[in-house]
Amino acid sequence: MSEPSAVTAIALAFANARAEARALSGFPGTVPESFEAAYAVQKAAMGVHPANLRGWKVAMVRPDWRAAFPEERLIGPVYHVIDVPDGGTATMPSITGGYTAAEAEFVAVMAQDLPPREKPYEVAEVAAAISAIHVGAEIAGSPLVNLNDLGPGSIISDFGCNAGVVLGPEVVGWQSRPWESLTAKSTVNGAAVGEGTAAGVPGTPLAAVAFLANRLSRLGITLRAGDLVSTGMVTGIHKVAAGDRAVIDFGDCGQFTIDFATAKPVD
Template sequence: MNIDQLPAPVLSTSLLQQAAAILAERRKLGEVGPLLTDTLRPRSQADAFALQQQVAVAMAEPIAGWKCLLPTPDKIVVAPIYQSTVARFDNDTADIQQCALWPSIVPASQGLARVEPELAFVLSKDLSPRAAPYTEAEIDQAIGATHLALELIQSRFSHDSGAGFFDQLADGLFNQGLFLGPELQPTPGFDGSEFALQLTFNDGRVQNFNAVHPNQQPRAGLYWLVNFLSANNIALLAGQAVITGSYAGVLDLPFGEDMRFQYGDWGQFRLRFVTKTS
């Protein structure tokens, strides 16, 4: 089976709606919980993706973007990002900007902000479902801007729930939002494969990372995503932002502290994480 062509889910529409209501409520309230009951748990990739899309219906808000990564033979990495969970860099202020997110519930990072450094590709035109695959050139032409970004990380399952890949795929693969940073102005020959990430804290501490994209080419996941969604009758829309994989894994960072994120010579931004309240 071509992994892009998902079969119909085994879970009934009624069961998908029941499961989605639970996951959507946790997402809205920033809560975590146990696994879904056995009758509601997804048992296949098709079930998991169908449940993920039913959560989007239950959320009843626009999808502002997507996260993705090139698939493996047995796993797809794809999830929507909701409009209310996106914070945007303000070019018109010199003040430290704030980004609200739910604190980590993972014991090793309890109470910290979990984020992943990424690039975000913002579309300037719709890419609607069609029979013929989109070419890389067509997709390149649909990219209106490239931004520095942070994916905001949190699962809706408790750390000791035993959630597997299908559970997490249904829940949105740990995504709790996106910080869309300043626009990157690519120079000739830019390939986006790696950069020197430097974090500077209030007290002068500095952390350095050799930031490398997991697929080397950061647009690779976008090329796959467009045609995967098209094959499953889902459109990508102008204005949506697509992130395609972390350059440095998950970073566990403090709340309430001013930090500077330097993405090599691509650009930088200053940010303070604050606890989300609603």
């Protein structure tokens, strides 16, 4: 994994498969065995992505992988964002033969840049740099159906296993609301699949944003004003495919529907 050619080959394989809406039969090379190696692939993949970066996703590293990958979270870039009003519907792609999942999440919007620096960002400092919190959903997605089973090195390499973010209504007065009062319930094709609250995100969603700011700082990347941060699932990871419909109800903060359609190649 130390050779630039190997890094580039993996990055191009994932980037091209996504652009062509084409499933992969296996990981395209050797799965990175460290954060350093995996984020090198992610950086290379971002370098060939044609769209403008809209923000980032943050997800937990499974406990059984933390001996090899000793951080509690991982990150990935977000390029595809759909804004939906209360009661609205978003359509999101699913690569046939790949992996797709819907995850109810709370999404932060940054008000100011947090550039790389030596001193770690504290949660209170990061909270002051957020302009809004919205209800939303991360659409996890990859051309590789077993991407998650191969661990953080695999997930990070393929854009953090992100296919997009649904940005729902803003949470009014979020600074003064208890996190446990921000609830979510998810259904897929009419069947209840999970429920939870923002308090279920370890350390609260603000801890996820702080982790992101510090991980980006170590990578030499600025968390920019206007960036969206999808902070981690609150009702579970719900696998879906083209033709499925997910509805996420955030109680007094609104609800929205996500319809999944067969992903098409990028023109």
